[in-house]
Amino acid sequence: MVIDPREARGVSIRHLLVTLAVILGPGAAAALQPAAITVAGATSLLPYARAVIGQWSRDNPSTRVALTGGGSLGGWYALRLGRADIALSDIPFSPGTALKELPIGKMPVLLVINRQAGVSNLTMGALRRVWRGQVRRWSQLGGRKAAVRLVVRQAGSGARHVIDARLGAPAPDVLQIVQLSNGAVVRTVSEMPGAVGYVEGDRPWLGVVVCRIDGQAYRPGGPWPLYALPRLYFPASAGPAIWSLSHALASSPRKTGFGIVPAARRRFGG
Amino acid sequence: MERQALNGWIERWQARLLWAATLLVAMLVLAITLVLAVGATRFLQSRGWRLGVLLGANWNPLAGHFEIGLFIVDTIIVTALAMAMTLPFGLGVAVFGAYVASSWERTALRWLLTVLAAVPSVAMGWWGLAVVVPGLRRIGGGPGFSLLAAGAVLAVMLLPTFGLLALEVLDKVPEDWHQASLALGASEDQNLLQMALRVSLPGLKTAFLTAVARAMGETVAVQMVIGGAVYGFHGMLGPGATLTTQILTDMAILPLGHPAHGVLDLMAVILLAGLTLLTIWAQRGDERP
Amino acid sequence: MKRGRRWYAVSAGITVVALAIVLWVLLLLAKDGLAGWHWSRLTRFPRELRSGGGIAPELVNTVSMVMLAECFSAPVGMAVAVWLTDYAPPAAWVGWLKRVLIGFQSIPAIVVGLIVYQTLVDGLGWPLSVGSGTIALAVLNLPAVAVLGATVLSEVPGRLREGSLALGATRIQTVWRLMLPAALPALIDQLGYSWARLAGETAALIFTAGINVGPRWGWFQPGETLAVHFWYVRTEGAMPDWRMVAAATGLVLVTITAGAVLGAKLWAARILAKRGVGVSERG
Numbered sequence: 001m002v003i004d005p006r007e008a009r010g011v012s013i014r015h016l017l018v019t020l021a022v023i024l025g026p027g028a029a030a031a032l033q034p035a036a037i038t039v040a041g042a043t044s045l046l047p048y049a050r051a052v053i054g055q056w057s058r059d060n061p062s063t064r065v066a067l068t069g070g071g072s073l074g075g076w077y078a079l080r081l082g083r084a085d086i087a088l089s090d091i092p093f094s095p096g097t098a099l100k101e102l103p104i105g106k107m108p109v110l111l112v113i114n115r116q117a118g119v120s121n122l123t124m125g126a127l128r129r130v131w132r133g134q135v136r137r138w139s140q141l142g143g144r145k146a147a148v149r150l151v152v153r154q155a156g157s158g159a160r161h162v163i164d165a166r167l168g169a170p171a172p173d174v175l176q177i178v179q180l181s182n183g184a185v186v187r188t189v190s191e192m193p194g195a196v197g198y199v200e201g202d203r204p205w206l207g208v209v210v211c212r213i214d215g216q217a218y219r220p221g222g223p224w225p226l227y228a229l230p231r232l233y234f235p236a237s238a239g240p241a242i243w244s245l246s247h248a249l250a251s252s253p254r255k256t257g258f259g260i261v262p263a264a265r266r267r268f269g270g
Numbered sequence: 271m272e273r274q275a276l277n278g279w280i281e282r283w284q285a286r287l288l289w290a291a292t293l294l295v296a297m298l299v300l301a302i303t304l305v306l307a308v309g310a311t312r313f314l315q316s317r318g319w320r321l322g323v324l325l326g327a328n329w330n331p332l333a334g335h336f337e338i339g340l341f342i343v344d345t346i347i348v349t350a351l352a353m354a355m356t357l358p359f360g361l362g363v364a365v366f367g368a369y370v371a372s373s374w375e376r377t378a379l380r381w382l383l384t385v386l387a388a389v390p391s392v393a394m395g396w397w398g399l400a401v402v403v404p405g406l407r408r409i410g411g412g413p414g415f416s417l418l419a420a421g422a423v424l425a426v427m428l429l430p431t432f433g434l435l436a437l438e439v440l441d442k443v444p445e446d447w448h449q450a451s452l453a454l455g456a457s458e459d460q461n462l463l464q465m466a467l468r469v470s471l472p473g474l475k476t477a478f479l480t481a482v483a484r485a486m487g488e489t490v491a492v493q494m495v496i497g498g499a500v501y502g503f504h505g506m507l508g509p510g511a512t513l514t515t516q517i518l519t520d521m522a523i524l525p526l527g528h529p530a531h532g533v534l535d536l537m538a539v540i541l542l543a544g545l546t547l548l549t550i551w552a553q554r555g556d557e558r559p
Numbered sequence: 560m561k562r563g564r565r566w567y568a569v570s571a572g573i574t575v576v577a578l579a580i581v582l583w584v585l586l587l588l589a590k591d592g593l594a595g596w597h598w599s600r601l602t603r604f605p606r607e608l609r610s611g612g613g614i615a616p617e618l619v620n621t622v623s624m625v626m627l628a629e630c631f632s633a634p635v636g637m638a639v640a641v642w643l644t645d646y647a648p649p650a651a652w653v654g655w656l657k658r659v660l661i662g663f664q665s666i667p668a669i670v671v672g673l674i675v676y677q678t679l680v681d682g683l684g685w686p687l688s689v690g691s692g693t694i695a696l697a698v699l700n701l702p703a704v705a706v707l708g709a710t711v712l713s714e715v716p717g718r719l720r721e722g723s724l725a726l727g728a729t730r731i732q733t734v735w736r737l738m739l740p741a742a743l744p745a746l747i748d749q750l751g752y753s754w755a756r757l758a759g760e761t762a763a764l765i766f767t768a769g770i771n772v773g774p775r776w777g778w779f780q781p782g783e784t785l786a787v788h789f790w791y792v793r794t795e796g797a798m799p800d801w802r803m804v805a806a807a808t809g810l811v812l813v814t815i816t817a818g819a820v821l822g823a824k825l826w827a828a829r830i831l832a833k834r835g836v837g838v839s840e841r842g
Contacts, residue, residue, distance in 0.1 A: 070522065070525055071522050071523055071525075073332070073523050073524075073525070073528070074522060074523065074525040074528075077525055077527050077528050078525070078527070080527075081527045083527070147411075149413050154498070154519050154520070154523065155330060155331050155332050155520075155523060156331070156332060156520075156522070156523030172501050172502055173502075175412070175413055175499065175504060175508060175509065176499050176501065176509070177413055177415050177497045177498065177499065177509055178497065178498030178499055178500065178509075178511070178519070179498065180498075180518075180519060188415075191399075191404075192407070192413060192414065192415075193407075
């Protein structure tokens with residue numbers, strides 16, 4: 001149950017340095033005496049979780065909170081095995097009756113394309129055809145002659161989950177280069193002529209074209225077809241502290257500062 | 271007499287310390303093997319011991335498909351490509367260093383090879399991304415990230431090590447034997463091919479298998495240039511994934527406690543089993559001249 | 560020139576080509592690394608999203624982790640080597656132990672990373688840190704020290720040992736006063752190579768030491784090393800000057816590994832020279 005380092009650092013050095021210094025550094029002591037509450041899960045949510053936990057801890061100074069990564073799946077298993085109290089996830093799981101699920105909001109998944117493709121706008125239909133292997137050259141979509149090459153994330157990534165759900169898994173005969181983090185996808189796409197890939201989160205991605213979809217560029221909160229839906233899980237039988245922290249994580253107004261768009265209004269009862 | 275007693279006491283305790291260190295290392299090795307074996311066994315048990323099911327190419331851990339056949343095949347292909355490329359160069363360097371070079375050339379070559387053998391593999395991966403991948407993309411037209419790129423990067427990485435080991439082996443052929451062979455009328459070429467290389471064969475085999483072991487176990491240099499594709503076989507110029515790169519890829523998504531975490535242990539066990547076979551093979555009949 | 564030396568000429572040609580290819584790697588690294596080089600890189604912290612970051616913590620982590628790992632694994636490994644050469648009974652299981660250690664000498668680094676991740680990080684809850692990384696390096700190094708140490712010790716001529724024992728020296732005196740000094744140059748040589756190997760290790764550290772650094776050094780602080788930083792920056796670093804940072808990191812790393820190997824070799828050669836043995840004899 002640790003931060004998946006490849007993804008963790010793609011987030012922001014400031015958050016990470018602070019997160020890792022404060023949480024993992026003295027974590028030696030924390031490892032020996034278990035924290036009152038352990039939060040684990042999706043690395044894309046760590047900076048946000050860190051900010052919320054910091055504020056929550058000031059209001060609840062008697063409860064110690066440990067935050068670790070591990071990815072959506074890792075957090076889910078940590079929760080199921082009793083090694084975490086709250087799991088953050090980009091991927092939906094079925095909580096059953098023993099677990100509670102709270103939505104956190106939504107995070108955009110952006111399409112990035114190599115500059116030599118000559119394409120900066122795609123329709124969802126065209127994207128599906130790319131994923132199915134029906135588009136082999138960008139010239140078929142009004143771009144240059146470069147061959148289409150997919151750069152995807154490994155299984156277990158939240159961004160991949162969204163893309164696979166909306167576009168379908170790529171056809172087996174479509175070549176896919178697998179990269180291990182948002183940053184690695186962008187680097188590979190920027191270096192490989194004709195490459196197209198996807199990343200989670202709205203950041204200035206260097207060296208690539210961030211693709212408009214159906215003529216729309218992504219605007220925070222605007223209409224966008226590819227959103228990841230981060231959520232959290234905790235045991236239904238949990239004590240008041242875990243309930244309180246879960247709801248703070250699900251409904252904190254700070255999320256917009258971290259590129260998370262609040263989900264449609266819903267009341268979260270105590 | 272007291273001094274003698276003291277000496278005896280020191281002697282006994284030092285021997286015990288040495289024994290304790292050996293025991294510690296033996297336990298460590300045993301523990302590593304056991305942890306991996308238990309994880310792999312439990313995984314196989316959970317799949318009902320249907321080994322055949324694991325040998326296909328359907329790898330989708332989230333959907334519960336854990337067929338690792340593709341990674342085994344890619345590991346073998348990449349290793350074979352690397353060795354095929356490194357063997358002639360390594361042998362050439364060894365022959366030059368052992369029989370052709372002048373004294374100062376030989377010393378310089380050895381020092382150079384030693385330094386080059388210590389160049390970290392990640393530097394080779396860096397070079398692969400800068401030179402090999404774009405080069406193959408231009409020549410072959412594929413994505414560049416490929417089994418061939420991984421093989422080429424490994425070949426360059428192994429060349430100094432293999433060259434140095436082979437040089438040491440060729441150097442051990444006694445000077446008398448060369449004199450005798452030449453005196454019997456053999457040309458230098460005949461002496462080299464029919465005497466020196468032939469009597470060095472067992473040692474060269476060990477050097478070769480040492481290089482094979484390093485090629486099989488290398489992770490980062492391969493990961494940087496192989497493309498990580500887990501769907502099907504795409505030819506030498508297409509991407510793939512080896513056992514080592516896939517362990518790196520999936521270590522975070524299959525955490526301890528995940529029912530399929532054991533598949534990583536299984537991949538590690540397969541790697542270790544392969545290395546054990548190589549070691550046994552290398553040691554059999556390794557009587558140097 | 561004698562007749563029938565075709566293959567010798569071929570080998571010379573191959574050597575030139577082979578060395579040219581391997582040196583290509585280093586020269587390209589030097590060219591890219593020296594472009595825009597500034598000494599302040601050695602003293603600054605890395606920057607994630609802006610240019611001009613340094614590698615000071617990575618440098619400290621690399622040197623400290625390798626040193627700590629050697630401090631643990633070199634004495635223990637040498638103890639095993641001495642036991643195997645001088646104390647081991649001629650039993651079948653000793654032969655097996657030797658064989659297993661030789662096998663483990665080439666254990667893939669990623670497997671060591673997996674084991675340490677499972678036991679320390681996932682099992683005991685250690686953070687990705689200098690500590691976990693150091694343990695991984697030590698585990699990686701132990702079998703290598705034991706096997707190479709045993710090889711070096713066994714090359715000390717048997718008659719020296721027998722002579723010493725015959726003169727009434729105890730076994731341990733023989734080891735300390737005779738075997739180890741006789742093998743010292745070769746041991747130093749191996750130590751330099753082992754330093755370089757650990758400093759260049761990446762796969763075993765990505766999931767044990769982590770890929771970020773803490774604000775200060777500590778056993779449980781994040782422990783990214785130069786090699787891991789090199790890998791990370793080249794494959795995904797988001798700083799605008801990533802090309803320069805990556806190549807500069809690589810250049811510093813290669814300088815360290817080459818320095819370790821060459822330094823050890825020169826030191827060993829000096830000891831041999833003092834004893835009146837020619838440098839060329841051991842290469």
